Amino acid sequence: MDQAVGADVRPFIQVSEVWVPEGDRLVLAGGCYGGLDAFEASSRHESFAKGEGLPGKAWDEARPVVLKGFEGSYFKRTEAASAAGLTSAVAIPVFAGAKLKAVLVVLCGDDANRTGAIEVWQEKDGLLMLDDGYYGAAKHFEWVSQHTHFPRGQGLPGGVWASETPMLMRDLGSGYRFIRSESAGRAGLTTGLGLPVPAPLKGTYVLTLLSARGTPIARRFEIWDARDAKVGKENEAVLIDGICARDGKLWDEDNTRRVAAWQGVIGRVLGTGVPVVESGSPGLTAGYDSVVAFPIHRGGELAHVVAWYI
Template sequence: METATATVSPARAFIGVSEVWVPEGDRLVHAAGEYGALRAFEEASIRTSFGYGEGLPGKAWAEARPVVLKGFDGSYFKRTEAAKEAGLTSAVALPVFAGEVLKAVLVVLCGDDDTTIGAIEVWAERDGLLLLDDGYYGAAKHFEWVSQHTHFPKGQGLPGGVWAAQTPMLFRDLGSGYRFIRSESAGAAGLTTGLGLPVPVPGEQTYIATLLSARGTPIARRFEIWDAREARMGKDGGAMLIDGICEREGPLWSEDNPRRAQIWQGPIGQVLGSGLPQVISGGQIAAGYSSMVALPIHRGEEIAHIVAWYV
């Protein structure tokens, strides 16, 4: 992993806001967020809470599934005016369940213009195939159309591979990789990197989320997958970095950036200890990045994996 000490100005990010909502009594309250320069929207968010089924986080909670909302006007979204002033037009909510218990809801919000390219997709299993439940694609309209007309059996493509393995996966070079079924349209859209992850929910329904990043408006400049399963880490717990993609040269881990994370130590350790997603900015993260999101993926009641992305 790189050892740079100066922050590099990134390309304009696909995701404008990331925030974490946690249950407190019968409501979801604001736990963390990264808002960049959108101070008014941040202030509006901190003052807001959601009941069961209320707003986007409350809907993900009540329906126990990932939810994509591609337009706020006239919808159940509660912060429409503040979002409009901030230039935010779409959002995706990913619930984090440990067995039957909701731990948190991660919400990411995006703006929309003619140059914003990327994809956040939710795939759902129906009759033995994964079909697109919904997704946000920015200006990648043809890729969106192709995705709406694509399905995946278990083991095929990025969504099908995650479904078969029940683990997060990273795909590189989406435009030329034979494993990525939509490679031709991905290449035409400028999509380069794909992160797929299971979204466990109560019941039998299977959901897979995919984050597809483009070079011009990346979702992130670094992705990581950490394995926290006891079979790998032993009785002492912790997590091991098993895969990652970084836009800069150099190894993913070093003496300054160890491959293993222990409980409560560093951002990954905070996820291990709390079981909650973390949205962090500033000096707590690797040099050269302005913010990170770390998302736990449970198997039953225990954390099996953590995925992280850095901007």
């Protein structure tokens, strides 16, 4: 685990934005653009119909979508993205039952110098296969992943699939025997967050974010459990796992952290069921520059919130 938090961290994900339905279009609800002001400005004027652009495609297909290379694609902000050095994006729809709550879009760039992995795993014939993923410079790991499949209960994707619960894995590449550990170790991947992505139409999807030491996806991860089965009827959540480069372990069996709806960033997700991207207020983001707090619904109800900070 990293102990020092460098001020000059080069994050793997450069832009995170939340699009929410308004009438028959998706409009921008919030985002963190990491100083890419021109791209932010162009996004603020954008909206997407169902099937239009990347957010619209994720809405229409009701599944996570990975897009590598914008030129000549259905991506609508290609010019602004190219100018900002952004080359790839992943859109993750948030459905509560059949209802679309939002689409989270993350954008990455600088492929040759940043390592990490954002992967979408899809169930085919009883196994999870890689649907697509963005790996930056981790080309060998990308190849290994394309040739790996996970049965139920095995590895981070298989574990998430079987337990229907987000999971946070440590030390992916060190002495531990993570299924793709050898290659993960070479790529410098350390921490993995896996989450189920409910797809109302058809199919089972698991999203994994694998963070590397040098160009992390996040320096702090949290998993909150908001199910009635865990917290009762109150609209609250308890922290069930978490790890932070600064504070170390965040979980405490004896003193569980609990938040209620509308309390802080996690509380806002509990209250709205929509992802929250917050930046520029370190007081709200555990001392980090930004946070993405992402809801996972199960059976139409909010079940978990995962958050990643950088």
